[in-house]
Amino acid sequence: MLRRIRAARGSVAIALALVIAVLAGFTVAAARDRVPERAPVFDTPRGEQCIAEVTEMRRNHMRHLVHQRDAVVREGKREARQGLQDCIACHAGEKSGSVLGETGFCASCHRYAAVSIDCFECHSPRAAPKNGEQR
Ligand code: HEC
Numbered sequence: 842m843l844r845r846i847r848a849a850r851g852s853v854a855i856a857l858a859l860v861i862a863v864l865a866g867f868t869v870a871a872a873r874d875r876v877p878e879r880a881p882v883f884d885t886p887r888g889e890q891c892i893a894e895v896t897e898m899r900r901n902h903m904r905h906l907v908h909q910r911d912a913v914v915r916e917g918k919r920e921a922r923q924g925l926q927d928c929i930a931c932h933a934g935e936k937s938g939s940v941l942g943e944t945g946f947c948a949s950c951h952r953y954a955a956v957s958i959d960c961f962e963c964h965s966p967r968a969a970p971k972n973g974e975q976r
């Protein structure tokens with residue numbers, strides 16, 4: 842009798858272990874499904890390539906901007922193609938003409954990464970019109 846109970850307990854334990862294993866498997870699979878393939882969806886950049894390697898830009902674009910700002914504001918030097926308006930010229934959405942908004946290049950990625958920047962309180966987020974007129 843005692844042996845039978847032990848045997849029964851044993852199989853209950855095995856069954857329980859199986860259930861837990863299967864559930865754990867589901868949880869892992871579900872978690873994997875939630876990880877996006879390619880983080881935020883934003884407007885496609887124009888031009889052949891960025892001012893630096895994409896991996897470098899992803900990680901360090903803020904340094905490029907701050908460096909350029911300091912160069913311009915403190916030292917009065919403007920490096921070609923490094924200005925904020927240059928970023929915007931290539932990165933503004935085809936339809937919106939802006940780097941902000943739903944699919945805006947800067948905005949959508951920052952929303953995703955929970956980053957907030959105040960740059961566009963002063964700087965225009967819109968690409969300058971193509972006729973060369975300045976804003
Ligand atoms: C309070 C207003 C203000 C804010 C906020 C601000 N800027 Fe500026 N920024 C200026 C002014 C004014 C200049 C000088 C304009 C010029 O010489 O082109 C400037 C110049 C620059 C320049 C060099 C000129 C250019 O277009 O390349 C860069 C780059 C720049 N800012 C980036 C930024 C970034 C990035 C942020 C956000 C982190 C930011 N700024 C926030 C006012 C501001």
Ligand code: HEC
Pocket residue numbers: 886887888889890891892895898899902903905906922923924925927928929931932
């Ligand atoms: C001549 C056009 C051009 C200019 C100017 C430019 N970019 Fe880019 N940028 C691109 C292109 C094209 C890509 C995508 C390249 C690729 O996917 O191989 C890109 C990629 C990027 C990425 C990576 C996006 C991703 O897929 O994760 C960031 C961040 C970025 N740029 C920021 C900037 C900033 C900030 C500036 C200004 C300092 C700037 N870019 C200036 C064309 C430009």
Ligand code: HEC
Pocket residue numbers: 899902903906928929932940946947948950951954956957958960
């Ligand atoms: C691929 C995603 C992505 C794109 C596209 C992107 N950013 Fe960022 N940005 C980030 C992340 C992530 C951080 C925070 C990095 C950190 O804290 O180390 C950041 C930080 C910044 C910062 C510094 C903020 C701070 O408080 O330190 C500035 C300035 C900035 N981004 C400007 C821009 C501008 C301008 C554009 C559009 C031309 C842009 N970013 C496009 C992901 C992106």
